[in-house]
Amino acid sequence: MSDAVSIKGTRHGLLILVDQERDFEEIKQNLYKKMEAARGFFKGAKFAFYQEPVENEQRRVLEEICLQYGLIHQPEIKAKVDSTTAAGPAVEKQAANQPEQMQQAAAKTKSDTLLVKRSLRSGQQINYPGHVVVLGDIHAGAEVVAYGNVLVMGCCRGVVHAGANGDRNARVVAHRLSPAQLRIGTSIACAPPDAQTQANYPEIAYLSDDGQIIVESYNSSRPAGRHTT
Known part of the structure; x- marks a missing residue:
């Protein structure tokens, strides 16, 4: 079973993919676990959520977790990645269950x-x-x-x-x-x-x-x- 949260690197910054079908408590704990395992490593990195919970309070909680570990929230990263991959909404729709497809699309762009x-x-x-x-x-x-x-x-x-x-x-x-x-x-x-x-x-x-x-x-x-x- 794939993780409730996946963190992917792009030339624009970090994309955090959230499996919206998982229980929110599982998502929150999985994000905490990944941030703690990489304590200090992501400090200063720019990030955006590629998918995120619909409820405002849940979005705020996930964002606060990232901010606690020194990340910088820049929502426009998602739009930049969509523009770079020329995939747009198609990538977003597939990424919830198959986040590796987003990476494959990014790989078709100029290597960096x-x-x-x-x-x-x-x-x-x-x-x-x-x-x-x-x-x-x-x-x-x-x-x-x-x-x-x-x-x-x-x-x-x-x-x-x-x-x-x-x-x-x-x-x-x-x-x-x-x-x-x-x-x-x-x-x-x-x-x-x-x-x-x-x-x-x-x-x-x-x-x-x-x-x-x-x-x-x-x-x-x-x-x-x-x-x-």
């Missing part, structure tokens, strides 16, 4: 990059319809899902999915690449057997022609790669 200027702690998630650059570490228990490439300037020990919309040409690059789970396109791999012996140089992960995930030194002079699937 989300810059994350900190490390990701356990429980924090990034889901972005473009490239993601993390200026820090991805700790165990954290997750990054991107339609494009994922670049990690530090250690990567969490879950990473590049090319999440099926792009087989996506890449994952990290200073130290030792993820709990690595996905590119539809291929998936857990940490390789030699992951405990971390390489002290940047590595790149990509798909071979036969769909295997290969990890090798980012230095092109190192010809040997290690298969992870």
Whole structure:
């Protein structure tokens, strides 16, 4: 079952999708849980609700929760996303039950990059319809899902999915690449057997022609790669 609340990143800011068929108390608690798991991470981020309860009091309660965690309410973000995806009301109608369709529509627009200027702690998630650059570490228990490439300037020990919309040409690059789970396109791999012996140089992960995930030194002079699937 999908979450009562989903938080999606866009070039304009955060979109918070609310499953209007759920009980409001469940929606409220789910939003609290996500905000608490990402405590401090969303501070200063602009947000809008893509769907929200019809009742004014419920809308106010959800908005107050976000404001408590340092987010900035900008309702016009929703209109900007609709305009960018050229989907308009069709996206809004589908998103209540299938929020991933909104992301797929956004992925058809010009690719862009989300810059994350900190490390990701356990429980924090990034889901972005473009490239993601993390200026820090991805700790165990954290997750990054991107339609494009994922670049990690530090250690990567969490879950990473590049090319999440099926792009087989996506890449994952990290200073130290030792993820709990690595996905590119539809291929998936857990940490390789030699992951405990971390390489002290940047590595790149990509798909071979036969769909295997290969990890090798980012230095092109190192010809040997290690298969992870």
